[in-house]
Amino acid sequence: QVQLVESGGGVVQPGRSLRLSCAGSGFTFNNYAVHWVRQAPGKGLEWVAVISYDGSNKYYADSVKGRFTISRDISKNTLYLQMNSLSAEDTAVYYCARGHYDFWRPFDYWGQGTLVTVSS
Amino acid sequence: DIVMTQSPDSLAVSLGERATINCKSGQSILYNSNNKNYLAWYQQKPGQPPNLLIYWASTRESGVPDRFSGSGSGTDFTLTISSLQAEDVAVYYCQQYYSTPYSFGQGTKLEIK
Numbered sequence: 001q002v003q004l005v006e007s008g009g010g011v012v013q014p015g016r017s018l019r020l021s022c023a024g025s026g027f028t029f030n031n032y033a034v035h036w037v038r039q040a041p042g043k044g045l046e047w048v049a050v051i052s053y054d055g056s057n058k059y060y061a062d063s064v065k066g067r068f069t070i071s072r073d074i075s076k077n078t079l080y081l082q083m084n085s086l087s088a089e090d091t092a093v094y095y096c097a098r099g100h101y102d103f104w105r106p107f108d109y110w111g112q113g114t115l116v117t118v119s120s
Numbered sequence: 121d122i123v124m125t126q127s128p129d130s131l132a133v134s135l136g137e138r139a140t141i142n143c144k145s146g147q148s149i150l151y152n153s154n155n156k157n158y159l160a161w162y163q164q165k166p167g168q169p170p171n172l173l174i175y176w177a178s179t180r181e182s183g184v185p186d187r188f189s190g191s192g193s194g195t196d197f198t199l200t201i202s203s204l205q206a207e208d209v210a211v212y213y214c215q216q217y218y219s220t221p222y223s224f225g226q227g228t229k230l231e232i233k
Contacts, residue, residue: 035222037170045162045170045213047222059220062121095169104217106160108181110169 002026002109004096009114014087022079022096022111029077030054033099035107036070036081038092038116048094049081053101063089086118122146122216126225132233139201141228143214148194151218158218161190161199164227165210173212174199206232 008020022034036048049060049070058070069082079096093115097107123146133139149158157177162170172181174190177197187202201208209232214225 044227045164045215045224047224050220050222061221097169103220104158106172106175106215106217107162107170108172108175110171113169 002098004098004109004111006094006096006111006114009094009116011117011119012086013120014118016086017082017084018086018116020081020083020094020114020116022081024077024079024098027098030074031101033101033103033105034072034079035097035099036079037095037097037107037110038090039095039113040092043092046092050099050103051079052103057103059103083116086116088118090116091118092116121221122149122219122223124214124216124223124225126212126214126228128228129226130229130231132231133201133204134233135206136203139204139208139230141199141212141214141230143192143197143199143225145195145197145216149216149218150194157193157197158216159190159192159197160215160217161188162213162215163208163210164213170213201230204230204232
């Protein structure tokens with residue numbers, strides 16, 4: 001069955017960096033665009049970034065542009081989110097979610113999420 | 121950027137009754153070339169990730185009970201639960217995937233009256 005498993009979350013000080021991973025299985029990972037979506041504690045969903053099936057195209061939310069980088073390792077069926085210059089406003093559960101071959105599709109499978117807490 | 125606005129923010133409905141959640145987009149999310157509305161609905165239960173219910177505004181995802189239905193076009197959309205069950209208690213989000221940045225509504229919390 002389709003599975004997405006995030007890892008890499010934890011407590012990090014403001015201004016520091018963290019890298020999240022999302023391992024995909026049960027489907028041909030490299031045929032799908034994949035997204036990061038975050039949810040601050042008690043808040044709604046905020047889309048963060050997307051990468052195309054082959055890694056050639058990427059889009060970001062304005063709130064993370066220039067600080068976060070999305071990437072994927074085709075050989076490892078793994079998605080990454082490199083997060084730099086973190087602030088308290090980045091505290092959230094980060095989900096990876098499967099898109100489709102093209103960008104303009106809903107997110108049909110989600111991981112369980114990994115919690116990032118930015119605090120001194 | 122497309123702003124998605126849901127109403128109400130919270131809703132209490134009796135078991136077996138109809139629940140209706142509205143979603144309005146800041147601009148049309150109907151793509152004229154294929155006549156599709158780029159609108160999805162998700163259900164999120166406490167401690168769980170969101171779950172896709174409806175896409176293209178009215179297409180039910182596989183495995184979703186038929187008491188869930190979506191309607192609307194252009195800028196105004198509705199999620200209807202025809203007969204509320206206890207397991208439907210959740211927060212519901214609409215989302216547009218018409219353009220980046222993809223955006224979600226603020227969520228509607230559905231409870232039992």
